Amino acid sequence: MSNPLGKIKSHFFPRMNSASLATALLTVVNTSEFHATSTYAWTSDKPPAPFLTGEGLPGQVAKNKTIMNIEHIPENYIIVSGLGSGYPKNLLIVPLLLNKETIGVIELASFKKFDDQTEWTIKNLAKIIANSIVTKLRTFRGKK
Numbered sequence: 001m002s003n004p005l006g007k008i009k010s011h012f013f014p015r016m017n018s019a020s021l022a023t024a025l026l027t028v029v030n031t032s033e034f035h036a037t038s039t040y041a042w043t044s045d046k047p048p049a050p051f052l053t054g055e056g057l058p059g060q061v062a063k064n065k066t067i068m069n070i071e072h073i074p075e076n077y078i079i080v081s082g083l084g085s086g087y088p089k090n091l092l093i094v095p096l097l098l099n100k101e102t103i104g105v106i107e108l109a110s111f112k113k114f115d116d117q118t119e120w121t122i123k124n125l126a127k128i129i130a131n132s133i134v135t136k137l138r139t140f141r142g143k144k
Helices: 004-011 056-064 116-143
Strands: 019-027 033-040 068-070 079-081 084-086 090-098 101-110
Touching (some): 033 056, 033 101, 056 090, 056 101
């Protein structure tokens, strides 16, 4: 499966200069458990912890099927890269929806506030990513 974060990062963020950290979490088929499938600027040796629908902020987004834009980030949330580290100013968590069902969640952290245009763009890109994921899964299953 292609990397959904690569699509977001390569096409939109160079122009917007927004996201500094990203994680894509997809659900296990026919369950309410989500697992990380790709990350951007993730520095830990361990992948992000899986979660259930309703559990934590990403779980709430999965349950409520709405974007969560958080400007007051907990102090222990830090972004580390080869250039240094810092505390993000904004966290955007977006559900990947298909037929009103959450199939994944994308979490983006930034040193800058996500403006309305960026949020709108990511919301619409999430629809394209969800459709692409389902299409690839169907193609993969058809080849078995």
